[in-house]
């Protein structure tokens with residue numbers, strides 16, 4: 135158990151609010167859009183699993199910014215300049231966003247949170263539910279040596295193989311799957327209605343795809359993002375096989391920098407109890423064993 139000892143990553147001092155221009159914006163799946171911001175301050179520094187806070191400027195409703203994972207970054211003239219986000223139309227903010235056009239601006243701050251930094255393993259298994267894939271693409275790309283992230287670029291151990299398991303309600307919810315295939319991941323899909331991949335949940339998929347993950351196999355590690363119950367199930371699956379697992383929690387957030395305490399989750403402590411931790415600065419990524427899933 136490591137979370138109790140982890141030092142919070144406090145971004146409050148340097149997370150200045152920026153105006154970022156939208157340079158691309160398109161629908162990529164049912165209720166799912168991809169937006170590219172001209173935002174070198176985030177693109178240069180973001181590491182896999184970090185997020186940014188976004189709000190529509192000059193509007194009082196929604197007043198609060200919303201967190202979105204940095205999906206990937208792109209370079210212009212050799213400099214990381216663009217940050218991509220993928221969002222599911224859900225509530226007030228994400229319903230308003232598709233109305234914005236290229237050339238419009240968003241207020242953003244980030245990159246925020248700790249991000250993923252799993253141990254060196256041969257086989258990295260990325261597990262996404264719903265819109266959780268957004269936190270995982272860059273991690274797999276980094277571990278296959280296809281891209282480097284952070285300033286200065288962090289050195290990350292290479293994996294020999296990256297498997298990507300993605301579960302959704304039906305085929306129409308999968309957007310930009312080609313990004314994961316183009317990155318060289320071994321891609322497997324599951325849908326509840328059987329319209330793409332296997333019929334079932336992403337945990338059913340794990341049972342079929344990661345059959346070689348025997349008890350205590352230290353050459354396999356799981357990184358997971360999605361709805362809470364799905365992550366709890368993946369955490370249980372990993373614990374039963376003694377396979378390491380990190381999860382990116384998606385608690386609602388208001389400030390993203392440790393001030394408001396909106397984002398707390400129950401995290402186990404070294405003494406066996408649990409305490410509330412701010413997922414924006416001590417997470418959003420935690421060792422799955424440290425999350426008090428059902429207490």
Ligand SMILES: Cc1cc2nc3c(=O)[nH]c(=O)nc-3n(C[C@H](O)[C@H](O)[C@H](O)COP(=O)(O)OP(=O)(O)OC[C@H]3O[C@@H](n4cnc5c(N)ncnc54)[C@H](O)[C@@H]3O)c2cc1C
Pocket residue numbers: 185196200201202203204219220221222223224225226227228229265268269383384385386387418
């Ligand atoms: C670190 C992090 C990264 C994220 N990355 C992405 C991403 O890449 N793409 C994406 O589409 N979404 C992402 N989310 C989720 C997104 O921030 C929320 O869904 C956000 O609330 C959407 O704003 P909204 O105004 O559209 O919905 P809201 O109006 O805020 O929410 C509508 C309803 O959902 C509930 N709700 C809000 N947030 C959550 C939540 N996290 N879990 C459960 N219920 C919630 C509210 O209570 C309300 O009932 C991320 C969240 C976190 C914490």
Ligand code: FES
Pocket residue numbers: 386387388389390391392393394395396397398412413414415
């Ligand atoms: S979102 Fe404000 S403290 Fe975490």
